Amino acid sequence: MTRHTHPTSSGILISIGAAFSLTFAIIVATSSAPLATAFHFFAGPFLNRYHLGNLLDGASLLIVTGFGVAVAFRSGTFNLGGEGQTYLGSVVAAQVAVGMIHGGETQGVIGAVLALGAASIAGGAVGGVSGALRANWDIDELVSSFLLSSALIPIIDFALSGPLRDSSGYLLSTPLIPSSLRLLRLLPPSTLNTGIILSISTLLIGSWMLHRTLPGFELRMTGSGRGFARYSGVRTSRYLFVGMLVSGLLHGFAGGLHVLGTRHSAMQGGTGGLGWNGIAVALIAENRPLALIPAALVFSYLMTATQTAMLNSGFSLDLSAVVQGVVFLLITVKRFGRSRD
């Protein structure tokens, strides 16, 4: 008897392996100094504290957005609005934090908790709208979350280039948040910060709630068989809402972490990619919470590697986008391959 094997685990390794090989092939084919480029690509992220720290910081944010995507998946919904929810979370966190300067009240821990809490609520509100639409009127949450997010992004872009912009600087961003609210940097000059502790704790607590509490059980049953969950007496529409709500909360939280830990301000396009890449990470991890940690590390490594290759050799920005696209494609191929078995 086969005991809860995951037949696609080898599939993940194959798709990650294929992604690396293909990346290598692209480097060799396009670079004037292929060996040097390959070296910087594969080894670059580990050569200095800066890149290693950035890799870990990137992974810490992807763990949170990836978990957000996974929670939605586990409830049987699909949150395609992670980009907008994360972006909104970053702006709300920055506004709350900056507002504290004017309020004259820059209590460190309380301020950080308030800013992160506000960011989460903002993201959760957006996700929750899609969840409520789905639960009450059966409006496809995949479409509504995507559309809501697509509408939010240009509005936030505008806000950051106008009303919320720091007029004293040249960047399209809010003013820097007060230093008392910033999360402690762990590996300067990289952006790695104590946010990684928050992100992993969130994942562990969330995973425990998913697998060991009654609402978690009901949410998972709704996701693994809605007909069965309903038949067992679970109010399934509630969990369609809860899944999207929690997914939005986590995305907003990631946006907050990005501001308080990584950037110290909300920038135009600053959180770009966190939502989409969260989907990729969740797919690699097959929505299993603990598998999100290695999945986020691998993904963040790839992102950092293209960056180090770009900085140190003739690897172009366009090519790094190609490599990321290839990775995404191969992971998605695996995802759709599964539906046949």
Next chain:
Amino acid sequence: MEAGPHPVLESAESSRSANDDEAPIVRMRRIGHRFGQLLANDAVDLDLFPGEIHALIGENGSGKSTLMLVLGGFISPSAGGSIEIGGTTLNFDGPWDAVAAGIGMVHQNPRLIGSFSVEDNLRIGYRRADPFRKATRRMVHDEIARVRDTYGVSLDLNATASRLTDAEWGNAALVAVLLRKPRVLILDEPSAVLSQPEEMAYFETLTRIAATGTAIVFITHKLREVSQIAARISVMRHGRIVSTRPATQFADGEIIEMMFGGPARSRELTHTAAKHRRTALSLEAVSHRSGRSSGLKRIDFTLFEGELCVVTGMRGAGPGQLEALCSGNAAPDQGMISIGEKRFDRLTPEILRQEGVGYVPGVRLGIAVALGARIWENVIAPRRREYHRRGVLAASLAVADSSRLLESAGVRAESDADVSTLSGGMLQRLILAREIDFARHLLIISEPFRGLDARGSSELLDRLQALRDSGMAILIFSSDLDDVVRIADSTTVFHGGTQTTVPREEVSRRRIGELMLRGRG
């Protein structure tokens, strides 16, 4: 009517004898087919003559549809047999071979593309039927219109398929088959959804088709229409044709006797006088309308504790809707439903679980189990609150209790395994055991013996008897008359949305069968 060019058939035609009016166009011999353990067709012989309308009648599961699916090339008979068309023995590898041999079949639920117009739907079938001849749009349109008008089928070719009534939908499927100029036309319960005037028009069309020399065979449950239109009747029972005769040679009531009469197949539940008279479930003046079927009309129904009632009836006559109402999957238009002392406007699965009602739905997969989850999760789902103390899962308790249930149900598996690793039979046992264990005063089971082997059925029968004797109210929905006869304390038979309840002393296959086909009268 000319069949399309087909080499085998042409040679067959040339070899026909002079008195070919007497020769059957279809000669099925010793057709046998098994579905797992069930012998659905047992050495069946059937002849069809050009221009005749032939009714095939029998209770649910008697093998009518299987026989017609064999003739239509959809099933290759696993237990042998031969089919001769126009004097030539043919082997059908699939429905396309049957179509090429001039056999057309209108299925019980025909498929059309809902967003296409009727004409575009028919066009698809037309091109498929004759891929080598080039046909212009105009020619195809004219041909479709001609076929429609020749046989007097009422059908708007420009209508969007999804907007058609059930009758028009059936007509479109009929025209699609007629376009291929079949020599044999198979209709699977064509009139189940027709109103009286629609049915008359439909019969008129069938008469015209038969007049061109096409043999028509139709499956039906309705005795009245059999006598109205069929020239010959074949009665099926337990996979065999028990009689084929001209319609006029059946005496009144003889068909019912053939379909349902005689002894039941196996042992019966012993009956004891009910001691408990507390109401477990009651419906008061409940009405419910639904799309295709006749709807329930002011139903009153009461089930007492310690009583085992079987609800039966032909498809669409009401039992399915009663099941939907009792299982919380549909809301009544009017009336109240009570479980024990509590009255509800409607039931929901949530209410059923709160009130401790066990329910095994007819369709088990996807409803009664979540294939993506572990076995223990499937086992505890209805009682999940008991396994979460202050909201936190007592995992080892859940796994241990699940293992105990698996063992008592004879399911050989570990509770930590994925449910998808269980075989079909093991799943049935798991579901039945879980719901029996869950039920406090009321247990609802649809098609209880589905998927169980002889031993499993026998064990379940013992279990149900013990439960009933201990005071459980058991409501069973079954379309199998043998089930009804051997287990019911009382039987409720639906016909056209109203019910008749037959007490145990009066239950016989014949009595129940008559009620299913004719209702009260």
